[in-house]
Amino acid sequence: MAATASTTPHSLLLQKSPQNHAFLKLKPNSTTLPLPPAKRFSISCSATLPIQDRPSLQTQSQDRVFNFAAGPATLPENVLLKAQSDLYIWRDSGMSVMEMSHRGKHFRSIIEKAEADLRALLNIPEDYAVLFLQGGATTQFAAIPLNLCQPDDTVDYLVTGSWGDKAFKEAQKYCKPKVIWSGKSENYIRVPSFDGVEQSPNAKYLHICANETIYGVEFKDYPVPRNPNGVLVADMSSNFCSKPVDVTKFGLIYAGAQKNVGPSGVCIVIVKKELIGNAQPITPVMLDYKIHADNNSLYNTPPAFGIYMCGLVFDDLLKQGGLHEVEKKNIKKASLLYNAIDESKGFYRCPVEKSVRSLMNVPFTLEKSELEADFLKEAAKEKLLELKGHRSVGGMRASIYNAMPLAGIEKLVAFMKDFQARHA
């Protein structure tokens, strides 16, 4: 990593690294050493710690907690180290990525590699545009109807949680959206049989939220639009790049980056090019896909550092072997946790139908709900954080995205069993 200081590094080492007593022995020697020049110097170990050679995510630094937040969420430790090493000066650019002109050769190489790696990960065909935008998925709730249909067009929303419902409500400003199914009355615990849901014959698109972050309901396969000229649109914010997806089944996929692929502030849109270019006249220029597609996401200044971070994550996912390998790890992690819940004899409960349980967000309640506060307090002592369920569901929720190490799940499961033993 890059270490940059106006003090001497060996004195730093003496002051810090409590796990590393060997360094204390340096003191007598180091104090006899001539002091280095006072001016700053820079150490970069992007060479000594190439991202692909870093340890896997099965373990992580003892200094870090296990962060089960729903998003922003834990990032791959090796990606954070790489970003830290290059934050002050990126390669031979003489500047930070945050300081680069978005039209310069350095940033162009960053965004072009990010797009190429994402295309490789998801096998995105050439007739789909990949856009790196701002404003989160919530901005897309408006951009999608503004770009894909006219005010009188009918569109369908299959609502399996709060995010799908929010997307539907926003669309009411720009077209004639219809909720063709909602799980709200059951508090969102399932995905319906697609055959049993009647789609509007002329719907311009069918919208789903592929993974409902709050309720933990995930589509395992996808409905086909009834209208042969309609397309499937999916909000994949919370399971983006967590498994392989056949992009050709969709007209548009969108995802906020801050769960699986980067920091907040970047929203990725993958849209079939033939759908671009028909935005309603009232569409703000920044919500018009054509503007961004024609300018390769560089119409105005993009969220450059966020895109750079997404690129580091894409690179890491490819080096892990791609999304088939990533999915295997996610299935292993999720199974461990769901099994612990199901085998607790009802002490822990997950309300979601087993067939559509999310690999990313695992909500669960305690049979003795009066114990929930203690559960959270004791978990926090074990560095297991952000486990409180969303206020609209209550109970607990463990978000276990790509970057959550297996060790985090193992520690959580061990804690849950111990907690149960003490409170059963």
Place this chain on the structure above:
Amino acid sequence: MAATASTTPHSLLLQKSPQNHAFLKLKPNSTTLPLPPAKRFSISCSATLPIQDRPSLQTQSQDRVFNFAAGPATLPENVLLKAQSDLYIWRDSGMSVMEMSHRGKHFRSIIEKAEADLRALLNIPEDYAVLFLQGGATTQFAAIPLNLCQPDDTVDYLVTGSWGDKAFKEAQKYCKPKVIWSGKSENYIRVPSFDGVEQSPNAKYLHICANETIYGVEFKDYPVPRNPNGVLVADMSSNFCSKPVDVTKFGLIYAGAQKNVGPSGVCIVIVKKELIGNAQPITPVMLDYKIHADNNSLYNTPPAFGIYMCGLVFDDLLKQGGLHEVEKKNIKKASLLYNAIDESKGFYRCPVEKSVRSLMNVPFTLEKSELEADFLKEAAKEKLLELKGHRSVGGMRASIYNAMPLAGIEKLVAFMKDFQARHA
């Protein structure tokens, strides 16, 4: 700084820090030391390198270039070092700022301090909301008319450059904007006398771009709206926090962060609260100021890391003594460069009227335009980068925002004089 590695730090130091030969002497000793455990460890010197104790920006690391880009632009070196030191683990949170829940106590403390420090810097009254948004100033080109007026309302645009012109064009979608003055025919070299410009009697607002990044035209004082119920709206993207501003003269101030106060991906809106709450029905929820004001910029996931970076910059500006001190430095830097241009006997020329020359963006041409390519090439060899003028103006442009060290201007001026001596 935080140094974290799966290798031993003394070996790191031996491999790197070329400017620091003292460490080579460590080798014999260090090789006799017992190796530390293989597991990662973390070193943090946010304590040993408190931001306020870092050297001023009069000099900077020899590893860095002088980056005159118009935005994204150079950031304060000490802010970059602070961000690097805390990137992997922020304080006692056990996680990176990029991983924090935006609703958790850690990030709340970050965004609340950022807002408080910005309010202190600009002396922002309580009856103004401060919003941290996404989408850049370009998104505000639509949000402003959508929030401040109805479709039939007239609004005035005083156009002193390309950005004001773009803002006007976007407003045509949402109201009846009128260009009451444009410098386009003169290629944007001045600001008109306000008395000579006729404002629309009922204009809901008068829009200006306080500093035109491309043409280098900066308002030194501000027009007063003719309509007693109208307000002044200013795009301050490229001179935000470069000098004190009387916020009470404005109904709304907006600024993309990526020139003076942070990385790209954050847009700050300072708006009088009484103007909030009347958005047009077609306003996307993410462009509705009321949504963001009611939720303290946390309606959805904000660009958290960018806001954190802005907060570090605000903290640094306060520690420099506030905007009066910052303005003094900016005047000194800009004078040095403009004087070099004006004293070159026409070898260099700045087309902008002296009374409104920007302290932030300094465009200039060479009398012998055939020398421009050589100028840029030779400047780059001296680590003076991003000096090419905008394609719509040609020539050169030096953007010298708050974070450009005086040393950068001095080196540029010395180079310009040497180049002239060799080519006059």
